[in-house]
Amino acid sequence: MASILGEHLSKARMGDLMSLDHLMQVPGALAAFQYSDKGDLTQHVIREGTELTPQVLDLLAHTCVANVAIATMEARGWEALTGQQGFEPVQGFSLVGLDWSAVVGGNCGVVLRNRDVDYEAAFAALSQCKA
């Protein structure tokens, strides 16, 4: 029983890491991460030599969960007030910083160097991410 459970867990973890590996293939990727619905960091990969830390990624994940929630509220309100459709459901969010951008969707995120950033590739990769 324990070995079956262990095998199941290792497969799940393997899937998570494969998703993160996939995200790290996006041009300019500095880090990839997964987070819970509350924004707690569950998995992460950080490219060597970057200033990013797990602590910053955890804060980033919380920030992005909050921003997606706000964006969803605004999108719903906007559609109701203006009649303009096409905003909901919110599929992703990006915070554009000075040197890097964090792009999140679902429960996954990737941090991209702005010099090489490809937002569309990031959103496409995030839509494949299984968290």
Next chain:
Amino acid sequence: MRIISQLMAIPGVIAAGEYAFRGDRYSYEGHLTPESARMASILCRSNTLSINMQTEIFGSFSEDCGCKPAQGWIVRGRAITVCVIGNIFCFLQNKEGLLNDVMTVMRAKVGDIEGDMMKYMYAKIGGDVNEKLY
């Protein structure tokens, strides 16, 4: 040409506008009613201030976090994307290649891309950029 007009010249851009960080002045072009544009300006200014506050907090965790000052944000909807850089906002359709083009123009005009924007765009193709351009 003003950046708003430049953005509106890109096929797939629905509307673009500029808002003041203080006060209620705004201007826009595209498919928004004046009242919608006013609301969009308030919404975008509010979110941008919030993002700025958030990156300030990141800075307290890591001195050289690479995120300060915040340049802007993007919300990707089902069929429409809203992006903001500085005090410029843009509503665009989710068409292939459009978001990257719009962001490049916006970052070059009001964001962090320095120098020649064409060089920056061509640099992504690789090879000798100067040879290709000049």
